[in-house]
Each structure stands twice: as structure tokens, then as C-alpha cells.
Amino acid sequence: MAIKFGTDGWRAVIAEEFTFANVRLVTQAVANYLRNARGTGEVIIGYDNRFLAPEFAAAVAEVLAGNGFTVYLPERAVPTPVTAWAVKKYRALGAVMLTASHNPPVYAGFKFIPDYAGPAVPAITAAIENEIAAVTGKEKIDSIELGKARQRGLIKELDPREDYLTYLEGIIDVDAIKKARLKVVVDPLYGAGIDYLDEFLQRAGCQVHTIHNHRDPLFGGGLPDPGVNGLKDLAWQVRDTGAEVGLALDGDADRFGVVDGDGTFLTANEVLYLVLAHLLEYRRFRGPVARTVATTHNLDRLAAAHDLRVIETPVGFKYIGEALRMHQCILGGEESGGLSIRGHIPEKDGILATALVAELLAVTGRGLKNILLDLQRRYDRLVSRRLDLEVTPEVKDRILNQLPSLSPAKIGGVPVTGRLTVDGVKFLLEDGSWVLLRPSGTEPLLRLYVEAPDEGRLQLLQEDMRSILRL
Numbered sequence: 383m384a385i386k387f388g389t390d391g392w393r394a395v396i397a398e399e400f401t402f403a404n405v406r407l408v409t410q411a412v413a414n415y416l417r418n419a420r421g422t423g424e425v426i427i428g429y430d431n432r433f434l435a436p437e438f439a440a441a442v443a444e445v446l447a448g449n450g451f452t453v454y455l456p457e458r459a460v461p462t463p464v465t466a467w468a469v470k471k472y473r474a475l476g477a478v479m480l481t482a483s484h485n486p487p488v489y490a491g492f493k494f495i496p497d498y499a500g501p502a503v504p505a506i507t508a509a510i511e512n513e514i515a516a517v518t519g520k521e522k523i524d525s526i527e528l529g530k531a532r533q534r535g536l537i538k539e540l541d542p543r544e545d546y547l548t549y550l551e552g553i554i555d556v557d558a559i560k561k562a563r564l565k566v567v568v569d570p571l572y573g574a575g576i577d578y579l580d581e582f583l584q585r586a587g588c589q590v591h592t593i594h595n596h597r598d599p600l601f602g603g604g605l606p607d608p609g610v611n612g613l614k615d616l617a618w619q620v621r622d623t624g625a626e627v628g629l630a631l632d633g634d635a636d637r638f639g640v641v642d643g644d645g646t647f648l649t650a651n652e653v654l655y656l657v658l659a660h661l662l663e664y665r666r667f668r669g670p671v672a673r674t675v676a677t678t679h680n681l682d683r684l685a686a687a688h689d690l691r692v693i694e695t696p697v698g699f700k701y702i703g704e705a706l707r708m709h710q711c712i713l714g715g716e717e718s719g720g721l722s723i724r725g726h727i728p729e730k731d732g733i734l735a736t737a738l739v740a741e742l743l744a745v746t747g748r749g750l751k752n753i754l755l756d757l758q759r760r761y762d763r764l765v766s767r768r769l770d771l772e773v774t775p776e777v778k779d780r781i782l783n784q785l786p787s788l789s790p791a792k793i794g795g796v797p798v799t800g801r802l803t804v805d806g807v808k809f810l811l812e813d814g815s816w817v818l819l820r821p822s823g824t825e826p827l828l829r830l831y832v833e834a835p836d837e838g839r840l841q842l843l844q845e846d847m848r849s850i851l852r853l
């Protein structure tokens with residue numbers, strides 16, 4: 383089976399396709415790509431807390447060293463955003479990050495982070511895929527055994543945690559957090575973010591209670607996914623301890639999850655909205671805002687009120703990262719839980735995102751839901767929902783064939799005023815509502831996103847769209 387770099391790198395089931403042999407093969411392909419594109423130099427390796435992650439990382443190191451690269455190999459798991467940040471900080475040629483993010487425990491993953499410290503753009507992943515095809519079956523893999531590579535000075539140790547935390551302290555208003563003495567529950571979901579966010583908050587004077595903070599490759603029987611279902615323990619702990627907020631990270635700490643002081647889960651759209659308002663009103667940031675086609679238009683309303691442009695991209699942080707790099711956006715965000723800001727790396731960073739939530743709580747001294755209500759009064763907030771539709775391959779094909787010609791005049795009785803094909807098909811409606819249908823690039827699902835002025839309208843649009851599609 384051909385190895386493909388999907389929406390976010392190569393992900394596969396451990397021992398089935400994700401074997402040591404295939405990891406070495408993909409590393410050889412990355413080495414060939416890098417040598418052609420950049421020559422040799424230093425490469426960083428990061429890995430999450432999954433089963434065999436350190437051992438796979440050692441195999442990557444052996445092949446990179448065998449190809450003449452100097453390798454930084456950490457002794458413990460490193461979050462994806464920290465690995466990306468380290469590429470920039472230590473001026474490396476790039477990084478290999480071994481992670482399957484929030485996928486089930488049987489998965490592992492491999493991604494390449496180029497020197498600009500964000501997700502590889504399609505041109506780069508396509509070039510690596512070509513190298514994979516060229517290497518496959520040739521058995522030409524150069525490798526040096528780890529001990530020997532160390533003796534030759536080709537493997538160096540790296541623990542970027544202290545440098546990263548110091549950096550984060552420089553870009554977050556730690557003094558404000560110190561004054562507020564927040565009480566916080568942190569949930570790294572057994573992942574690579576352990577000892578990062580909790581440590582940062584503790585140093586910033588918060589009273590921190592951390593759960594799920596040891597390596598468990600089975601993730602306590604759940605998924606390392608900070609969505610509403612994955613954060614039930616966090617919500618319970620927040621209520622039980624009387625904390626002001628619960629802050630969570632996914633398995634590789636690039637995505638965030640937030641629970642309010644009464645245990646209510648906030649959607650990523652709501653968090654993005656709160657953080658953008660904070661950046662505009664407290665930090666006085668000015669500049670374009672980047673969001674994916676599936677992300678809330680509440681960001682547009684805030685941006686419009688401040689005369690700022692919104693850049694709409696396909697789904698995937700690689701596109702948001704590109705917008706951050708090219709247009710100096712003040713915030714880039716996506717509804718699946720990704721966020722970065724101007725001056726930071728063009729990669730989603732759950733540690734930064736949750737640190738910003740702590741900052742906004744500290745400076746406002748108010749609960750997140752109250753701030754949301756206040757914003758709703760000022761800007762007519764929309765409500766959003768995403769439906770993940772499990773469909774048979776036949777139904778999926780039928781819908782995807784139908785999409786190019788799908789052009790209803792009205793949805794739920796509301797006139798359609800625009801049709802966008804940035805990713806899937808998106809209909810803009812007269813009352814500010816919108817509906818988007820697209821196939822997921824990471825799961826065998828169709829995603830239906832709806833945003834409307836109120837819950838009743840949202841239901842109506844969702845139901846009508848399903849009946850139009852016969853879903």
C-alpha cells in the first residue's frame with residue numbers, strides 16, 4: 383500500500399502499516415527530500431506519548447544520522463507546537479514529529495515540519511511522497527546504529543521545555559495572571575503536553591490541579607481529544623474543586639479544550655471568539671484575521687467592527703499557517719481547536735491558546751460565559767453546530783457527485799445569497815446564516831456545518847439541508 387501524507391502527515395495503525403521498516407523508509411524519503419532541497423544540517427525530532435513513540439524516534443534518528451544529518455533527539459515526549467517552535471529557535475532545517483494527535487491508541491503518525499515552523503504545505507508533502515515512491519522496494523536505507531551515531535557526535539540531546547516556557551512567559555501577560563491568582567484544573571489527556579501548561583500556570587502564580595498527567599498509551603480507555611466527550615472528568619473536577627476554569631490539550635498539545643467555571647464546555651468557535659475579542663480590546667492588535675471556511679463568522683463580525691479583513695482558507699492548519707506567514711494575521715484559527723497569533727509560530731499551539739485564555743480571565747476578572755453574553759449583546763452573536771455524518775462509501779460518492787451542481791435557491795426558507803467552493807460547498811444566506819458540506823480529510827465522514835442567529839433557525843437549516851441531500 384502506498385504511504386500517503388494526508389491532511390496532517392502519515393497516520394497508520396501500529397504494527398500494520400506503521401512498522402519500523404516503514405518508518406525508516408519514510409525517514410529516508412525525508413532525508414532525500416531535505417538533501418535535495420536544503421543540503422545537510424540539523425534536524426529536530428519530536429514525539430508524543432504513544433506506544434513505541436521513543437523507539438520509533440530512535441529509528442528516525444538512526445536513518446537521519448546515517449544520511450549525514452545532525453539530529454536533536456529528546457529523551458521524553460515533546461508537544462507538536464514545541465517541536466515546531468524549536469525548529470525556529472535552534473534554526474534547524476526542519477523536524478520530524480511522530481504523533482497521531484487525537485486518533486485512537488492503535489494509531490501512530492509521522493509528519494515533517496519545515497524550517498518555517500508550521501505544517502508542511504502540499505507542495506512539500508507531495509515532494510516527500512515522490513521520494514517515498516522512489517525509495518519503496520529499493521531497500522536503500524542508510525542508517526547508523528544509535529550508539530555509534532552518538533559517538534560520532536551526530537545525535538545531540540534536546541529538552542526545549544525550559545526555553546519554550548521562558549519564551550511563553552515573554553509573550554503572555556504573566557504579571558496580570560500572577561495578580562489574579564487563578565484556580566485552574568489542567569488536563570493534558572496523558573499526552574505530550576504534560577509538564578508544560580501546568581508548569582507555566584504554576585510559575586504564573588495559579589493554583590493548579592492537574593489530572594491525567596502520566597504517560598498512558600491507552601489514554602485511560604478514551605481518546606486524547608479535548609472535545610466535549612473527552613473532557614467529562616475535567617468538567618467534574620472543575621466543579622468539584624471550585625476552579626475558575628478547566629484547560630485541556632489534545633495528545634500532542636496542538637489543540638485546546640476549555641471548560642468554564644460551572645463545568646460547561648466551550649466550543650473551539652467560542653474560544654476563538656473570546657480570544658480574538660481579547661486581542662483586539664486588551665492587546666490592541668490590528669491586522670487581518672485568518673479562519674477556515676468551517677470556522678465561525680462571529681470572528682468576521684468582530685473584525686468588521688474594527689475595520690479588519692478576514693482571510694478564509696480551506697480546512698487544515700497548513701492553510702491558516704500560510705495565511706499567518708504571508709499576511710501577518712493577528713489571529714489564525716479553526717473550529718477543530720487550532721489557534722495561533724501574530725509573532726508566534728505558524729502552527730496551532732494548544733499551550734499558547736490556553737495560556738491566552740488564562741490571560742483573558744485574569745485581565746477581565748469575569749467568567750467566560752459572562753464575557754460571551756456581553757459580546758453577544760454587542761455584536762449579534764451567531765450559534766454554530768457541526769454534524770459528523772457517518773455514511774457508506776456509496777452515499778458519500780452520491781453526495782460528492784451531487785455537490786458541484788447543488789445550488790438551492792433557499793435553505794430552510796431563507797434565500798441563498800452566495801455559494802463558495804473553497805472546500806466542499808458553502809451556502810451563504812440572507813440572514814447571515816451559512817451552511818457548509820465537505821468530506822473530512824482525516825476520517826470517513828461527511829461534515830455538515832451550520833451557523834445561524836439562533837438555535838431554532840439552526841435546527842431548521844440543518845434539517846432542510848439533510849432533506850435536500852437525502853441524508
Ligand SMILES: O=P(O)(O)OC[C@H]1O[C@H](O)[C@H](O)[C@@H](O)[C@@H]1O
Binds near residue numbers: 390716825
Ligand atoms: O475536517 P478534517 O478534514 O477531518 O480535518 C480536521 C483537522 O484535521 C487535522 O487535525 C488538521 O491538523 C486540522 O487542521 C484539521 O482541522
